[in-house]
Amino acid sequence: MKNDKKALYFHMILVTIGTILVALGTIGYLVKVNELKGYIMVFFGFLLIR
Numbered sequence: 083m084k085n086d087k088k089a090l091y092f093h094m095i096l097v098t099i100g101t102i103l104v105a106l107g108t109i110g111y112l113v114k115v116n117e118l119k120g121y122i123m124v125f126f127g128f129l130l131i132r
Contacts, residue, residue, distance in 0.1 A: 101131065 112120045
């Protein structure tokens, strides 16, 4: 039972880190492009993820 919880927590951490990296990459790209529509789409997209 404890091994299952450890595996679950490990996967949750990896998914969280992946989501953060995708968010940072997207925001960094949008800063270079400077497009308001892109910011709005990313913001609502991450609201829907949570």
